[in-house]
Amino acid sequence: MSVLISGALINGAGVPMAGCKIYLDALVNTSEVVTESFAVIETDAAGQYAFEAQKGKYTVHIKQKNGPKCCVGDISVYDDSKPGTLNDFLTALDEGDLKPDVVKRFEEMVAQAQQSAEAAAESEQQAGQHVADAQQIKSDCETLADNVQQNTNAVEENTQRVEQLASEVGLHAGQVQQGVQNVTDAVKKAQQAAKNSADSATDSKNSADNAALSEQNAQKHAQKAEQHEQQTKQYAQDAATAAESAENAKGEIDEILDGGYLKIKNNFQEIVDAGPSALAQAQWNLQISGVKNKQVIATPYTWPSRTEYEQRVHLPLAGAYGFGYTFEDKSQGRINLNEGYTGSWWSQWVKPGRYYVTTSDKQYLTPDGGTYGVVDALWLNGSGYNDASKVLKILAFYDNDGYLHIGRRAGQSNGSISWRKLASLSDVRAMLYSYIYNNYNREWRDPELGGLILASYQGTADGDTNIKVSRGQTYPGSRLAPVAIECPFTPSGTYAATPRFYITGCKSKSLPGTYISLSGAPTTYSDQAFVALFMRIA
Known part of the structure; x- marks a missing residue:
């Protein structure tokens, strides 16, 4: 089918x-x-x-x-x-999806119920045996009672005989001695009969005590059988409860799967918000080792002292120290920056966390980045401020081109973000190459910002007799000109050669912008041009 x-x-x-x-x-x-x-x-x-x-x-x-x-x-x-x-x-769901502990508990309860039923049956059998024993002892007691009655009748007959013999003593004087002897024998028999009667009464009492004890044992076994029966009923009820719990667990799993989401969001935080009693009860129920009597931290504003840190008196939850913060605002961590809501303003109040950021223009976040990406906001709240706007923040922006930008936002109302783009070795090579290849001046290839060039510095003005180049000093491009170097050579061998520098006069060709010297000496002066390595900085 x-x-x-x-x-x-x-x-x-x-x-x-x-x-x-x-x-x-x-x-x-x-x-x-x-x-x-x-x-x-x-x-x-x-x-x-x-x-x-x-x-x-x-x-x-x-x-x-x-x-x-x-x-x-x-x-x-x-x-x-x-x-x-x-x-x-x-x-x-099928039977394999049920919780293993519920199934195991159900099987244990069924086994216990079976054992209790067997114990109850055995106790009932023992109780029946004790009742039979009690009935036998009762019959024995009745027989002993009949024996006592017979001995009593024998005593009465002997007494009557003694009286008869005493009467005959007076009538037969000659037979006194024989009568006395008969009386003595009769008395002994009477005493023996009385002793036998007393012993029979003692045996009867012991038998009666044994019968009562057997009856008590029978009652105890009956009570034990009833207890086993009640325990069996309880185990059966527990088994039914376990089955119902398993069915409820299955229904809850169905509800979770049908709803398409898990219903555990922020549950522990809700327990914390409910107060110390609720938290203590939750800790007791969960049996969390090392959690009891801990001070809960669930916000980025609480930072323990060094002593508290060493004593481990705190229990950090989601949001503590700025880690794992749960977004409860309507944006759910999605930020859209624009002219009226720039990255500088947003970062002043941002809480620690990870945000998905979009912007209509990259200038509203970082000029060298993309228009969307992910921002990780970290707090450096060493002073323990309770005001987010006063906290120093470090921002890590992963843009849509795969670049990482690190930003620093000081805790000032009018502050801005200072960004630094991290570059790889290939990025540096591409950057240096772009300073030459993308230059608009195809003949001279003047350096762009960041570009390097070997140039001659020709003094502050024409006729300068104290020309010098110092490493780290800035020089105007109007007093710098390109340099070419030649030297003699032969196709093979190793030899010394004297180079010759060809200097272009800055009136014929100078460089654009401003430069910083990467070589030179502050103690060397001359009325001639100095050749050095320069980087364009403006």
Whole structure:
């Protein structure tokens, strides 16, 4: 029997996944399919699909155009499965998804209930045996009582005989001695009978005590049997409760999956906000080692002292020290900068965290960066300010071109961000090359900002007799001119050669902008031009 699976595949942006291939790989043998067999279904232009799935268990892969083949999960199709979408089958739960501890607890309770039932049956059997013993002892007591009564009757008969013999003494004087002897014998017999009667009474009392003790034991075993029966009922009730908990857990998982989100956002923070009692109870319930009596830090404003830090008296949560801050504003960490809301103004109040930033013009964030990217905001709150605008901040901007820009925002109301772009070795090479290749002056290739050039400094003015070049000093480009160097050579060998410098007069060709000298000596003066290495800085 097959089950219809149909629907439409859409991506996270809600766009139909047209031409997407769905692969079903059989995982087990059934009466309809064999393991390792597979089927391929392709969605139409609207991302829709429909196919009859045979009973079995399958692994599901999908492959979009120009994309890799990805596993999205397993599905199970049963005889009583209802038609639905592929998402319904992927998110459906089976017995394997139940929490293992719940199932284990349920099995333990069932085993305990079985043991209690067996113990109750055994106790009931023992109670019946004790009742039978008590009835036997009762019968023995009745027999002993009859014996006592017979001995008592014998004593009365002997007493009557003694009286008769005493009467005969007076009538038969000659037979006195014999009568006395008979009386003595009769008395001894009476005493023995009385002793036998007393012993029988003692045996009767002991038998009665044993009967009472047996009856008490029977009552105890009956009570124990009743307790086992009650415990069995309790275990059965606990097993039913565990089953209900397992069903509730399954329902909660279904609700979470159907809702498409997890319901745990900021739960621990809510416990903290509820007060110390709620936090202490949560710590006790969770049995968190080392958490009890800790002082909670959940904001970037609280910084412990050195002593508190060494004693480990704090428990940092999300947001402490500026890490893991949870955005509760409507922007959810998405910032749009513009002319009226620039990066300098935003960074004055920004809290620690990671932000997705866009801007209509890069000048509103960093002039050398892109128009969108991610900004990591860090606080350097060594003074422990409670006012965000007074805290020194370090910003790391990852722009859409892959460059990293580091910014520093001082805690001043009128402050701005000072940015520094980090460059790689290839960036530096490209930068130096661009200073030459992109120059508009194709003949002389005048250096652009940051460019290097070997030039001759020809004094402050024509006729200057105290010309010198000092490393680190700035010089106007109007008094600098290009230099060429020649020297004799032969195609082979190593030899000494005297170079010759060709100096261009600054009246014929000078350099644009301002330069800083990278070589030179402050103690050397001359009325001739000095050749040095210069970098254009303006």
